[in-house]
Amino acid sequence: MEFVKEFRNKGYAVVFISHKLQEVMHIADRIIVMRNGQISGILKKEDTNEKELSRLMIGKEIAPIEMTARKYKGTMLEVKDLTVFSKQGHKALNSISFNIEKGEILGIAGVSGNGQQELGETLSGLHEQINGKILLDDIQIESFTVRECIESGIGYVHADRHTAGLVLDMSLRENLLLKNSYNKNWSRKTVIDNNKLDTYSREIVENYSVKTSGIDSPMKGLSGGNQQKVVLGREVSIGEKLVIFDQPTRGLDLGAIEYVHRTILAERDKGKSILLISTELSEIFALSDRIAVLYNGRILKIMEKKDATTEEIGMLMAGITKEQTNEA
């Protein structure tokens, strides 16, 4: 820190990139706030404060959607002291614990890169370097492979649908087979059951009103929103117990966003557990029953939505807990 200041005092220009508001307030003369690749504010340090910065970081507010009261009882997912090591060996998630009830949406708020992706991937069986316990419907799943996670009813809508969720050069129907290729229901002695796959594909196209010229048309020809509907359809039918949505509306237009939101709520009302990861705080507020804030691999706080304020969550997203603000 002091080095950066000295460097500046010598007359050099410094670009300092951080999501830690305290650091920024400490070091910067001018501050540019960026969100989703766009500039959402340019301010002088003297004229601003951490609250304003966090508000700019979060973005616009949208009116919350009507949510019905929860109808289901019992816990679906229990995560205890989960630590996940990244490939480089540092802790991407640091002993986090939470649970999700049946028919509940837990929103994970946070600036991206604070362990969200690792959380979604770990619950889908993609990480092996983990400590702690994960229980799905009272079954221990922390050592499950990706295939076992799919088989035990976990759907995962990945933040990056193009690379992780779809094979763009394949047809719509072949993309619907993607996570089911080991499932005996879809093939007879390894020969793909095309009748069944066709029926299922038409169902998805109809139920999710996917705009396409046909189930054999290549995936890359569909618009972003329609591609996401296909992913949604597939993951929702795989995720009979838990569906993880990581940035489910990123890059979509307003109509598609609304569609995705309604789908998420409908799945909740069927009694599934939903883990909703989003950097859009408005989305978290609109859909969650409870909200957890992930910062630097730790869950700083979990609260009921009715007790949560955008201000507090915005500060938590920047790593500032209430105690710290009181001290200051």
Next chain:
Amino acid sequence: MKHNAKDLILSTLLSVFAGLFVSGLLLLFLNKNPLIAYGKLFSFLFRDGYTFAEIFVKATPLIFTALAFAFTFKASLFNIGAQGQFYMGAVTVLAVSQLFGDRVSSLIALPIIFLSSFIAGGLWGAMVGYFKARFKANDFLVSMMSVYIALAFMNYLLRTVLIESKREYPQSDPIAEKLFMPVLVNGTRLHIGFILAVIIAILCWFLLYKTTIGYRVRVVGQNPVAARFAGISAGRVSILAFFISGGLAGLAGFTEVNGVQHMLVQGFNPSIGAEGIGIAILANANPIGIIFGSLLFGALKVGGSILGQTSGIPSSIIELMEGFVMIFVILSYYFRRKIELRRNIHSLMNRKSL
């Protein structure tokens, strides 16, 4: 889709033409008229039944080596080592055939020999896949280098345990006559191996496009990240794809030893591996297209060697021609990709502007 098929046919014709053109230039240096030479080449093919049947004889092993390259290509893996897997298959079928001698009915022996060639080539190929999966070894380099090991291994055996009874040349004794593959048309060398190759090509198509195994091979080839998220192990797929690929090349050993040569000669058919790569790319790795691509190359070979014998044109001209055609075909593949990409961008732009 329609556009792509049109591109494919057009670019293939263009690259064959370009190959003929460049090698035609070399004919001009010899004071020969390329057009007349090519005209002769074409007419030779229909000279008599024997010659015409030879096209299919020459195409048979090419179908197998081309399928071998195509199968791993679908998984974005490169099996450059079909030549070596072919030799492994050839050595194995010879050894098994010698073991059987004329003691066993050909109805029992031939299927076993068939299987042995597939397994021998397959295991030699699977080794490449295993190194790729286990050590992240470069499949291209390992498969390429494995050819030389296989070649040396075959030569070693041909100079020791498999050498002919006279112990004069590095070649084996002929196999028992009842183990020859049945001839389809009397008076020609055309054997049932060609039918077998066509059936295997169709089976390959079925495996790739109609089964979950082939589906996973293609998923890994087109998007390995999505494959990982779908629980598909790229390592396992690479071992399996290389096993099947090597097995297909091994089958060429079966058709060449039991169908054509009826013995093993040191370093025979030295270029079918490389030609297979060219054919597979010519056919865009489509198993059915490979049948036709192989027939084209078969025809070039047959017509070319007669041309060499009759017109005083060195037959190496034909090899040059094959080589040029292959290089142009490979080049056209990248042009096609570029054209396709540009078309996709265009259609995206048009949609945005609407």
